[in-house]
Amino acid sequence: MGSLVKQRVLRTVILLILGVYFILPLIAMAEFSTRGKNNTRSLESWTAIVDDDGLMEALTNSLLLSVTSAVLMLVLLVPTMAWIRLRLPQLQRLVEFLCLLPLAIPAIVLVVGMAPLYAWVNYFLGDSPLTLTFAYTILVLPFAYRAVDAGLAAIDLKTLAEAARSLGASWFTVLWKVVVPNIRVALIGASLLSVALVLGEFTIASLLNFDTLQVQVNLLGKRNAGVSIAVSLLSLLFAFVLLFALSYVGQRRRQTVAEEEIPLGSN
Amino acid sequence: MTSVAPVAAAPGGSTSKDSIPKGGAAGRPSVAAWLVAVPFLAFVGTFLVYPTVLVLLGAFQDSNGAFTLDNLTTLFKGVYFDSFVRSIELSALTALIGAIFGALLTWAISVGNPDGMLRRVVVAGSGVLAQFGGVPLAFAFLATVGFEGLVTKFLRDNVGIDLFAGSAWLFELPGLTLVYTFFQIPLMVIVFLPALDGLRPQWREANASLGGTSWTYWRHVGGPILTPPFLGALLLLFANAFSAYATAAALVSQGSPIVPLQIRGFLTGEVVLGQENLGKALGLGMVIVVSIAMGVNVLLQRRVAKWVR
Numbered sequence: 001m002g003s004l005v006k007q008r009v010l011r012t013v014i015l016l017i018l019g020v021y022f023i024l025p026l027i028a029m030a031e032f033s034t035r036g037k038n039n040t041r042s043l044e045s046w047t048a049i050v051d052d053d054g055l056m057e058a059l060t061n062s063l064l065l066s067v068t069s070a071v072l073m074l075v076l077l078v079p080t081m082a083w084i085r086l087r088l089p090q091l092q093r094l095v096e097f098l099c100l101l102p103l104a105i106p107a108i109v110l111v112v113g114m115a116p117l118y119a120w121v122n123y124f125l126g127d128s129p130l131t132l133t134f135a136y137t138i139l140v141l142p143f144a145y146r147a148v149d150a151g152l153a154a155i156d157l158k159t160l161a162e163a164a165r166s167l168g169a170s171w172f173t174v175l176w177k178v179v180v181p182n183i184r185v186a187l188i189g190a191s192l193l194s195v196a197l198v199l200g201e202f203t204i205a206s207l208l209n210f211d212t213l214q215v216q217v218n219l220l221g222k223r224n225a226g227v228s229i230a231v232s233l234l235s236l237l238f239a240f241v242l243l244f245a246l247s248y249v250g251q252r253r254r255q256t257v258a259e260e261e262i263p264l265g266s267n
Numbered sequence: 268m269t270s271v272a273p274v275a276a277a278p279g280g281s282t283s284k285d286s287i288p289k290g291g292a293a294g295r296p297s298v299a300a301w302l303v304a305v306p307f308l309a310f311v312g313t314f315l316v317y318p319t320v321l322v323l324l325g326a327f328q329d330s331n332g333a334f335t336l337d338n339l340t341t342l343f344k345g346v347y348f349d350s351f352v353r354s355i356e357l358s359a360l361t362a363l364i365g366a367i368f369g370a371l372l373t374w375a376i377s378v379g380n381p382d383g384m385l386r387r388v389v390v391a392g393s394g395v396l397a398q399f400g401g402v403p404l405a406f407a408f409l410a411t412v413g414f415e416g417l418v419t420k421f422l423r424d425n426v427g428i429d430l431f432a433g434s435a436w437l438f439e440l441p442g443l444t445l446v447y448t449f450f451q452i453p454l455m456v457i458v459f460l461p462a463l464d465g466l467r468p469q470w471r472e473a474n475a476s477l478g479g480t481s482w483t484y485w486r487h488v489g490g491p492i493l494t495p496p497f498l499g500a501l502l503l504l505f506a507n508a509f510s511a512y513a514t515a516a517a518l519v520s521q522g523s524p525i526v527p528l529q530i531r532g533f534l535t536g537e538v539v540l541g542q543e544n545l546g547k548a549l550g551l552g553m554v555i556v557v558s559i560a561m562g563v564n565v566l567l568q569r570r571v572a573k574w575v576r
Contacts, residue, residue, distance in 0.1 A: 007378065011378060011379075014371050014372060014374075014375040015372075015375050015376075018372050018375075022449070024411060025407040025408065025410065027417070028407070028410040028411035028417035028418065029406070032409075032415075032416070032417060033410070076307045076310055077307070079303065080303065084304070087300045087303075088300060088301070090296070091304055095307070098315065099311075101315060102315065104554065104558050105319055106509070106510030106512070106553055106554075108510070108530050108531070109322055109550035109554055110322075111534065112318075112534065113318025113547075116321065117313075117314070134310075134314045135314065137314070138311070138315045199399070200399035201401070202402045202512075202513035202516070202517070203401075203516075206516070214401060214513070218402050218516075218517050221517070225406070225413075229406045229409070232402065232404075232406040232407060233407075235399075235403050236395055236399075239394075240392060243391040243394040244387065244391040246394075247387050
């Protein structure tokens with residue numbers, strides 16, 4: 001089987017070359033962030049992460065935002081999408097269009113239109129970084145929509161809802177006790193994706209002058225590259241752990257995960 | 268923005284449209300039924316549609332709000348036109364590099380064990396770099412080939428090559444091209460994997476039993492089937508690079524070689540009087556370019572969906 005051997009060799013060569021290409025920067029980050037004075041090794045940059053108040057505050061902001069955005073996304077999307085499947089199929093196309101629209105509008109363009117809007121938001125709600133929740137919920141819509149849509153398509157929503165209704169359940173009970181438990185895998189997937197996206201977001205936060213993790217990392221890099229590189233490595237690894245965990249969530253949907261995750265992230 | 272790879276049928280085969288009842292069963296929705304959709308529509312209307320409309324309309328207004336085409340004609344002049352050309356060049360080049368190497372990497376993991384560790388790691392890692400790279404990617408790059416980066420130092424101390432002998436290329440277009448491949452190749456993996464998974468082993472066996480070689484398989488079976496998803500992925504990669512901002516912003520702090528950085532200039536206050544809405548015109552230009560790439564992609568996939576079934 002000459003062609004099988006050839007295939008194996010070619011495969012190994014590709015994996016080796018691209019493997020080195022992608023792992024080298026990670027090694028370089030680990031090396032750079034552990035440099036001490038006079039060619040020694042030191043963990044100064046890593047301990048500095050915890051000591052830097054600005055950084056910790058920004059990290060707290062980002063973590064809070066990742067929770068509030070995921071929650072707002074679920075609260076807005078799940079009842080609406082379930083309701084549309086049950087009672088309002090007329091709205092299906094419009095909602096799909098709106099949810100996927102952020103893919104056609106780069107974040108850098110969206111922020112141009114959001115700047116005047118946020119002047120109002122900050123006037124009414126104060127200038128807490130948590131107001132970014134609104135912008136981030138928009139950013140995660142396409143990813144969340146795909147995940148929730150796949151989850152709802154996989155269950156017989158109509159029958160389940162009718163069964164529950166005929167037993168006297170209110171619409172809220174149907175949503176909370178029937179729909180949500182049945183699509184929890186999709187909801188976890190959507191939430192993990194939005195957490196990862198929010199933790200990595202830079203464009204909107206930096207241009208609306210909010211202090212989030214990536215904004216602080218970028219700022220810090222100007223005076224202390226070591227710390228920024230350490231935090232960058234950490235956040236890449238953290239996102240990796242999230243997505244790696246996602247590959248085990250709902251094994252049977254593995255093939256569709258790639259589809260849901262599709263494109264245009266926070267680069 | 269439907270799936271780039273319609274050849275890979277979703278398990279269970281149910282797409283969103285089949286399972287939605289066509290009106291009838293529930294009867295005409297009452298007014299109360301419509302109310303449920305209000306919070307969602309109000310939110311998206313305020314935070315997505317309104318800002319978008321603001322940009323698109325603003326592109327046609329002068330600083331007093333009167334209609335004008337001056338902003339748009341300015342796009343075709345001088346630095347603004349140049350930045351569009353450079354952005355398109357950068358996006359096209361990195362899309363091509365990303366598509367080719369990404370396709371090779373996808374092939375390498377698709378022939379392995381579908382539940383194997385290698386595949387999981389590559390797919391999860393690709394997801395991270397493709398979507399959440401942003402600022403960390405810029406720092407990864409600085410740690411590797413920056414002035415004091417690992418590779419830079421190694422080459423300077425041990426091989427005698429100075430990476431920066433020519434210029435500060437790292438912070439200009441060649442540097443951006445290099446760093447963009449770090450999210451373009453992974454994005455290709457994510458987008459192209461379902462297409463490669465859709466190739467059935469039976470086709471390869473049929474080809475072999477009829478006396479075909481590897482070459483005839485790829486020339487007459489695999490190639491033609493994968494061409495549309497490949498082209499679709501290429502367009503998606505182009506749109507992705509064209510929209511990208513964070514990595515470039517973290518890397519390039521002076522000058523604005525590409526459109527997203529030009530827009531940054533308008534948002535951070537370097538605005539010339541009378542040109543307040545030029546940033547919006549740049550935004551409109553970006554939306555048009557991205558929409559064309561996405562639109563062609565959708566048409567392409569629609570054609571494919573017709574004859575794949």
